[in-house]
Amino acid sequence: MAQLLLDGMPRRLFSCTPTRLASFEDCPRRYRMTYIDRPAPPKGPPWAHTSLGVSAHNALHRWWDEPEPRRTPARAAELLRAGWIQDGWRDDEQSAAARERAAAMCERYAAGLDPARPPRAVERQVATRTEILALHGRVDRLDERDGELVVVDYKTGRRPPEEGEARTSPALALYAFAAERMLRQRCRQVELHHLPTGRVVVAEHTDESLARHIRRAESVAVDAAAATERFAAGQPADVAFPPRPGPLCSWCDFRRHCPEGQAAGPELTPWAGAERFADAGGESTGGRSTGGESTGGQPLD
Numbered sequence: 001m002a003q004l005l006l007d008g009m010p011r012r013l014f015s016c017t018p019t020r021l022a023s024f025e026d027c028p029r030r031y032r033m034t035y036i037d038r039p040a041p042p043k044g045p046p047w048a049h050t051s052l053g054v055s056a057h058n059a060l061h062r063w064w065d066e067p068e069p070r071r072t073p074a075r076a077a078e079l080l081r082a083g084w085i086q087d088g089w090r091d092d093e094q095s096a097a098a099r100e101r102a103a104a105m106c107e108r109y110a111a112g113l114d115p116a117r118p119p120r121a122v123e124r125q126v127a128t129r130t131e132i133l134a135l136h137g138r139v140d141r142l143d144e145r146d147g148e149l150v151v152v153d154y155k156t157g158r159r160p161p162e163e164g165e166a167r168t169s170p171a172l173a174l175y176a177f178a179a180e181r182m183l184r185q186r187c188r189q190v191e192l193h194h195l196p197t198g199r200v201v202v203a204e205h206t207d208e209s210l211a212r213h214i215r216r217a218e219s220v221a222v223d224a225a226a227a228t229e230r231f232a233a234g235q236p237a238d239v240a241f242p243p244r245p246g247p248l249c250s251w252c253d254f255r256r257h258c259p260e261g262q263a264a265g266p267e268l269t270p271w272a273g274a275e276r277f278a279d280a281g282g283e284s285t286g287g288r289s290t291g292g293e294s295t296g297g298q299p300l301d
């Protein structure tokens with residue numbers, strides 16, 4: 001591992017994904033239980049909306065692996081059904097209803113794709129370094145348009161992304177930064193593709209906007225590394241990594257280990273985030289993180 005100097009002392013680069021950095025910002029206690037405590041505390045049961053999000057991502061990934069003549073909208077639905085993840089649903093009936101709605105969602109989305117123009121990569125690992133970060137993560141899709149790379153991130157959550165959300169997303173900016181450096185090709189455009197509605201939100205980064213995101217990520221990394229050092233030196237866990245209770249606690253995988261989180265919101269059923277999707281059509285709470293990591297049930301998407 002490369003080293004750098006901070007405060008005159010040699011330090012390791014902070015190895016992270018965008019999801020890890022977001023986790024520390026959201027709640028240091030959850031960060032500790034996810035990334036520091038070993039063995040990690042047991043998580044709650046799997047979430048249905050996570051199953052839905054991963055199933056859809058996998059289907060669209062596999063669709064591009066098909067030979068071109070088989071890249072039809074109907075094939076996207078078949079792939080969704082074939083790879084459907086059953087975890088977290090109330091019962092078989094709810095799971096089957098959600099599966100069929102997700103199949104229709106993938107079919108609609110695939111109908112808008114050109115099977116003859118495959119992306120540069122799907123589920124692509126990207127990685128790079130700064131003076132502080134050893135950054136890595138997985139991009140849902142990397143397109144190549146007019147000689148430049150475009151980061152595409154799929155969303156399956158209930159709420160369509162708002163204008164400006166692609167620009168402010170730290171994860172998308174870090175992926176663009178890493179992809180450009182790793183593949184030595186300009187990558188400034190980032191896009192959120194909301195599968196339930198087909199809404200696409202686009203942003204074009206500049207040198208300055210990417211630099212701002214990198215500076216912020218480095219600042220979070222320095223804080224997380226300092227907390228980890230203080231904890232290792234004997235500082236109490238809740239001082240080094242204080243809880244940050246809020247509305248998202250009901251979706252936290254570690255709520256059962258967190259009295260503050262239990263007080264902050266009610267316990268939810270594993271299918272709560274996808275109930276509307278299964279029963280009313282086309283909406284879930286989300287639940288698939290960037291970077292290929294689970295963020296717990298929290299609807300960060």
Ligand code: SF4
Pocket residue numbers: 027028029030243244245246248249250252253254255258260261262264
């Ligand atoms: S329940 Fe809330 S406060 Fe507790 S660890 Fe999870 S996010 Fe943090």
